[in-house]
Amino acid sequence: MSEHDKIRELLALAAADALTSAEEKQVAEHVLSCIACSNELAAWRPIASELRRLPTPQPSSWLVQATLARAEAKLIEQAEHDWNRRLMIIVVAFAWLLTIASWVVFHVVSGRFDRFLGPLLSHTWISFAAFTALEWLAGGVAAVMLAIRQRGERRLV
Amino acid sequence: MVGATALSLEGLVAVDADVVRLRRGDLNALSELITRYQNRLYRYLLRIVRQPAEAEDLFQQTWLRVVEKIRSFDANRNFDAWLFTLARNLAIDHLRRIRPESLDEPLANGWHRENVADRILSKDHTPLDHALAAERRTEISEAMAGLPMIYREVLTLRFEDEMKIEEIAQVTAIPVSTAKSRLRRSLEQLRYALEARYPGGTWQ
DSSP states (O other), rough: OOOOHHHHHHHHHTTTTSSSSSHHHHHHHHHOOOOOHHHHHHHHHHHHHHHTTTTOOOHHHHHHHHHHHHHHHHHHHHHHHHHHHHHHHHHHHHHHHHHHHHHHHHHHHHHGGGSSTTTTTTSSHHHHHHHHHHHHHHHHHHHHHHHHHHHHHHHHH | OOOHHHHHHHHHHHOOOOOHHHHTTTHHHHHHHHHHHHHHHHHHHHHHHHHHHHHHHHHHHHHHHHHHGGOOOOSSSOOOHHHHHHHHHHHHHHHHOOOGGSSOOOOOOOOOHHHHHHHHSOOOOOOOGOOOOOOOOHHHHHHHTOHHHHHHHHHHIIIOOOOOOHHHHHHTSSOHHHHHHHHHHHHHHHHHHHHSTTSSSHHH
């Protein structure tokens, strides 16, 4: 490809101000001595110029307000979701702490009532496991009920 | 020039501050960003899908997506490019569902850019002063609307949004060299369309 052809390929981009400084320099030097390319560049300029001046379609104020309202609602929902997640982490950590702490209490209390319990249940670890399972089951049921209620409230909103 | 650069830098700093605030869940920052980008984003979407109702729907979806993804936004990236990429992805998904044929890669039309150049050189250049500016804009707007999506997109990003080639490449997820050649082809197609629509007009 000759120098002339290479420059010719750059002319549309020159009108679009999309050349590197080296390319710009090449084009500027070439069009000084090439009438054909100079005319071609001149033909591109009004197109580029009119493209820059096309009227901008405006979104309606209703659309902007509706978008803002929906996006804000989503942002609030996300913030609530984050808060709930953080709260859940704290509650779960607390529940585990309580479970471990209760093991000590349970051990002491069950030791005193050993004679009232059957031989199978007298094993502290079984009693403790049952107690823990019951505790977590109750916690799980409460969490599910809360989630269902929250979802219902959100639907009403 | 210095004043314009200072203003544009000021704008960038304000956008960055709004983005940081939005990441913290600030509702005012969201409002600021929507206000700041409303015209540009709507125009971009309208140029891609061409139907106002669809552009409006995509405009809303884009901002919902911004809220959803703002925490994963890399603060070192350009917010403009990120926002337009989100909008573009939604618009392309939409077109793929509604009018998949509109996404097809355009054919060369059996036309080569040399033809235009040769035709122009073969006659005296008609002075543009003879045409009214408003008419020219209508003509160019109509010709642009008739171009394939990828050409309309690159034209609006370069000339209306004044994005650099690197930013266009980022938004359209293509290499810089491809963005450059796509811009060139889009201009050539536009010129061809103008000449075909308005033979003997001011574009020849």
